[in-house]
Amino acid sequence: xxxxxxxxxxxxTGDPRTSLLDFLRDGxxxxxxxxxCDHGQCGACTVLVNGQRVNSCLTLAIMQDGxxxxxxxxxxxxxxxxxxxxxxxxxxxxxxxxxxxxQICSAKGMLAEAANGWASFVSDNLEGQVELSAEEIRERMSxxxxxxxxxxxxxxxxxxxxxxxxxxxx
Amino acid sequence: xxxxxTMDRPDDRNRLDAMAQGVIGQPLDxxxxxxxVTGTARYAAEYQIAGCVEGVLVTATISKGxxxxxxEASVLSMPGVIAVISDERMTARAAQGGxxxxxxxxxxxxxxxxxxxxxVVAETFxxxxxxxxxxxxxxxxxxxxxxxxxxxAAPTETYDEPIEQGDLAQAMAQAAHAVDVTYxxxxxxxxxxxxxxxxxxxxxxxxxxxxxxxMLAYNQKELADSLDLQxxxxxxVSPYVGGGFGSKLGISPEGVAAAVAAMQLNRPVRVVxxxxxxxxxxxxxxxxxxxxxxxxxxEGRLTGFGHEARVSNLPEEEFAEPVTQASxxxxxxxxxxxxxxxxxxxxxxxxxxxxxxxxxxxxVLESAMDELANAMGLDPVELxxxxxPDRHPSEGIPYSSRKLAxxxxxxxxxxxxxxxxxxxxxxxxxxxWIGTGMANACRVHNINEAxxxxxxMADGTAIVASDMTDIGxxxxxxxxxxxxxxxxxxxxxxxxxxxxxxxxxxxxSGGSWGAASTGSxxxxxxxxxxxHLAERLxxxxxxxxxxxxxxxxxxxxxxxxxxxAGAEVxxxxxxxxxxxxxxxxxxxxGAFFAEVxxxxxTGEVRVRRFTGAFSMGRVLNAKTATSQCMxxxxxxxxxxxxxxxxxxxxxxHIVNPDLAEYHIPVNLDVPHLDVVLVDExxxxxxxxxxxxxxxxxxxxxxxxxxxxxxxxxxxRVRSFPMTPDKLLAELPDP
Numbered sequence: 001x002x003x004x005x006x007x008x009x010x011x012x013t014g015d016p017r018t019s020l021l022d023f024l025r026d027g028x029x030x031x032x033x034x035x036x037c038d039h040g041q042c043g044a045c046t047v048l049v050n051g052q053r054v055n056s057c058l059t060l061a062i063m064q065d066g067x068x069x070x071x072x073x074x075x076x077x078x079x080x081x082x083x084x085x086x087x088x089x090x091x092x093x094x095x096x097x098x099x100x101x102x103q104i105c106s107a108k109g110m111l112a113e114a115a116n117g118w119a120s121f122v123s124d125n126l127e128g129q130v131e132l133s134a135e136e137i138r139e140r141m142s143x144x145x146x147x148x149x150x151x152x153x154x155x156x157x158x159x160x161x162x163x164x165x166x167x168x169x170x
Numbered sequence: 171x172x173x174x175x176t177m178d179r180p181d182d183r184n185r186l187d188a189m190a191q192g193v194i195g196q197p198l199d200x201x202x203x204x205x206x207v208t209g210t211a212r213y214a215a216e217y218q219i220a221g222c223v224e225g226v227l228v229t230a231t232i233s234k235g236x237x238x239x240x241x242e243a244s245v246l247s248m249p250g251v252i253a254v255i256s257d258e259r260m261t262a263r264a265a266q267g268g269x270x271x272x273x274x275x276x277x278x279x280x281x282x283x284x285x286x287x288x289x290v291v292a293e294t295f296x297x298x299x300x301x302x303x304x305x306x307x308x309x310x311x312x313x314x315x316x317x318x319x320x321x322x323a324a325p326t327e328t329y330d331e332p333i334e335q336g337d338l339a340q341a342m343a344q345a346a347h348a349v350d351v352t353y354x355x356x357x358x359x360x361x362x363x364x365x366x367x368x369x370x371x372x373x374x375x376x377x378x379x380x381x382x383x384x385m386l387a388y389n390q391k392e393l394a395d396s397l398d399l400q401x402x403x404x405x406x407v408s409p410y411v412g413g414g415f416g417s418k419l420g421i422s423p424e425g426v427a428a429a430v431a432a433m434q435l436n437r438p439v440r441v442v443x444x445x446x447x448x449x450x451x452x453x454x455x456x457x458x459x460x461x462x463x464x465x466x467x468x469e470g471r472l473t474g475f476g477h478e479a480r481v482s483n484l485p486e487e488e489f490a491e492p493v494t495q496a497s498x499x500x501x502x503x504x505x506x507x508x509x510x511x512x513x514x515x516x517x518x519x520x521x522x523x524x525x526x527x528x529x530x531x532x533x534v535l536e537s538a539m540d541e542l543a544n545a546m547g548l549d550p551v552e553l554x555x556x557x558x559p560d561r562h563p564s565e566g567i568p569y570s571s572r573k574l575a576x577x578x579x580x581x582x583x584x585x586x587x588x589x590x591x592x593x594x595x596x597x598x599x600x601x602x603w604i605g606t607g608m609a610n611a612c613r614v615h616n617i618n619e620a621x622x623x624x625x626x627m628a629d630g631t632a633i634v635a636s637d638m639t640d641i642g643x644x645x646x647x648x649x650x651x652x653x654x655x656x657x658x659x660x661x662x663x664x665x666x667x668x669x670x671x672x673x674x675x676x677x678x679s680g681g682s683w684g685a686a687s688t689g690s691x692x693x694x695x696x697x698x699x700x701x702h703l704a705e706r707l708x709x710x711x712x713x714x715x716x717x718x719x720x721x722x723x724x725x726x727x728x729x730x731x732x733x734x735a736g737a738e739v740x741x742x743x744x745x746x747x748x749x750x751x752x753x754x755x756x757x758x759x760g761a762f763f764a765e766v767x768x769x770x771x772t773g774e775v776r777v778r779r780f781t782g783a784f785s786m787g788r789v790l791n792a793k794t795a796t797s798q799c800m801x802x803x804x805x806x807x808x809x810x811x812x813x814x815x816x817x818x819x820x821x822x823h824i825v826n827p828d829l830a831e832y833h834i835p836v837n838l839d840v841p842h843l844d845v846v847l848v849d850e851x852x853x854x855x856x857x858x859x860x861x862x863x864x865x866x867x868x869x870x871x872x873x874x875x876x877x878x879x880x881x882x883x884x885x886r887v888r889s890f891p892m893t894p895d896k897l898l899a900e901l902p903d904p
């Protein structure tokens with residue numbers, strides 16, 4: 001069974017009980033994706049599968065046949081940070097750093113969802129364009145727990161990266 | 171060479187202010203940031219070690235009794251299973267913070283539900299987990315287990331010496347205004363995002379453990395004592411820690427299990443706790459019952475002060491949640507009674523969870539103070555301002571720098587506090603009652619022995635090294651800034667190495683002492699290096715200016731590489747708490763201001779605005795200090811509204827042992843947090859004039875929310891967390 005991880009083809013032949021998370025961490029050495037609860041409760045393991053955010057602990061590696069997975073390692077490196085990662089550093093949108101890769105992958109997916117007009121629990125309208133207010137970002141990032149309590153800074157980091165992207169696109 | 175300082179008296183030289191580099195206190199980005207945001211920072215379980223096998227802990231399903239048999243054959247034939255180990259060296263509990271010796275070890279004598287009793291080792295995690303679930307264990311249960319901490323059957327003892335002064339009962343009887351109320355708080359779990367994890371390697375002589383721990387120098391002794399090794403035979407590596415909050419102060423059961431397995435099997439063994447095990451067998455904050463008695467004169471000045479608490483722990487544990495810690499010195503009142511009663515129960519170990527004592531003590535005290543202000547019809551800020559004692563009310567010693575009044579004023583200004591009309595249920599927006607509340611923040615200042623080495627390299631860069639940890643607190647950033655300021659270097663030219671017992675023993679991270687203690691060791695080492703450089707330049711340390719890699723004295727200006735002439739200078743700083751800890755009542759202070767909305771129909775509470783003004787001595791990095799305060803305030807929201815461990819009273823098992831059922835705040839629960847850092851230097855705090863900041867933001871925060879709820883809707887909830895069910899019955903007609 002083949003899947004693509006950060007643009008590179010990987011073969012999975014392991015134990016069918018292996019979660020995508022454990023395959024990434026132990027099978028591929030991609031330990032940037034974190035295990036916080038193994039039950040889909042904390043979001044630390046969030047990765048993008050075919051562009052959408054997924055708790056990688058809640059899906060099996062064997063279910064990813066032909067899928068394209070993006071992990072934090074595929075988003076940027078210490079020498080070439082993605083603007084969102086740079087914004088997290090600038091705004092101190094992390095403390096211990098353990099939930100951070102999941103927060104960033106989740107934010108990537110969340111921004112794409114909003115761009116595609118997906119409404120949220122706090123949206124006034126279910127249709128039309130989505131304006132990502134701080135409240136919208138808070139709601140949409142609520143699947144990613146941060147015990148250090150960096151939420152305020154995470155919202156600021158995402159807001160800044162989002163606005164910079166808008167300016168860049170305009 | 172080592173330079174030692176035992177802190178016996180205040181250091182009011184303010185040396186850091188006399189330096190020229192201008193980086194101390196600056197809101198610099200953390201040097202560890204790029205590694206953390208790219209997932210390249212490596213945490214305990216993430217080291218790829220050839221031949222490493224996987225262990226999964228098996229935990230008890232009775233609350234008290236003995237393991238009579240473990241049927242190893244029931245799993246040894248399963249694919250990949252290597253061993254079932256239930257060894258007498260394994261630990262049944264986590265070590266308390268600073269223990270430095272093995273915790274309770276008898277894993278086959280069960281004292282609480284969820285106690286580790288064995289570890290199953292297999293080639294893969296999937297195999298080990300499966301086998302751990304299938305392991306057949308036989309118990310002889312002891313029916314005498316006490317699993318209700320409020321049970322009258324629980325044996326109790328008085329913890330420490332109660333403080334008794336004057337006649338509190340008489341003061342209450344004669345008071346112009348008095349409050350006598352009892353509050354309860356539920357247990358808490360640290361719930362750090364990284365589960366406790368260890369990889370053990372044994373070469374026949376040396377044990378190396380990659381682990382997630384807060385206090386390595388102490389953990390090394392705890393592990394060695396557990397395994398009957400010499401501390402020198404144990405190396406701990408912990409450069410990144412995915413949150414601790416007290417739960418990683420001492421070694422926890424997975425570390426010793428991994429070590430025992432590695433020593434028995436002669437293979438590297440990794441054991442990572444399942445999230446449920448983190449909840450069941452590391453540490454809990456004890457639930458509390460707290461009675462507050464406040465007696466005030468006509469102006470609101472306290473004449474009597476009573477704070478009595480009941481908490482619980484397992485037999486043999488020395489720790490009792492120090493609920494009254496800040497109550498000892500925050501407020502006046504010549505007639506006093508402060509006491510803690512400790513009940514012995516068969517529930518998981520109670521220990522340090524962020525700000526042990528004040529986290530729950532202050533939130534209750536500050537709610538009771540609000541009740542007193544309301545009873546008097548006085549602005550609660552004014553009540554606080556009228557109750558700032560001149561000297562420690564029991565010990566008579568002076569306070570070190572204390573900016574409580576400044577924090578109250580700065581916070582009130584920033585928030586736009588209006589304390590004139592505190593009548594409840596006056597403001598309504600749609601289906602929401604709106605209210606505001608405030609509380610004092612207070613946390614004792616602790617310092618701890620620490621060593622760190624600083625090496626000024628021949629090229630003019632520097633290396634700071636200590637086994638100190640950075641658990642998200644910003645240690646990498648602030649130690650680099652201290653050395654950068656003292657040695658005149660850009661902090662990017664200072665490499666900070668942490669989290670390895672091969673390095674000098676630091677203070678560890680806990681009790682908010684890390685920055686002031688290990689930072690002072692770095693400061694001492696830098697002072698010694700400055701003296702050496704002054705000598706090389708033919709001047710005195712006082713006349714020496716170090717800035718941007720140049721040494722200047724009089725009209726001489728020399729680049730450091732030139733001055734060093736190929737040499738490198740290494741000095742170790744050794745900081746020890748001395749008589750200073752007894753000479754002053756030193757603490758961090760602050761004030762919280764919260765605005766909440768309470769749903770008139772459901773009792774749901776939303777925190778809409780939250781301001782905190784804090785003083786912590788010198789701020790070493792304004793960015794990371796602000797983040798620490800924010801983190802504490804988020805914990806305050808959790809403690810106020812959602813967090814509480816629920817034990818099944820029948821067998822003491824935790825019914826909400828994971829992040830789906832134990833509700834820590836999520837992003838939407840937290841408004842934009844407004845933090846004001848009030849400028850302060852505390853010469854009695856440390857040679858840095860700094861104190862601690864990691865815990866202050868939680869100490870009283872939930873009280874401000876309680877008081878805001880009362881102001882919003884008129885319901886005084888005397889039970890934390892203040893879940894909607896506790897408000898519903900008393901809500902006014904919508």
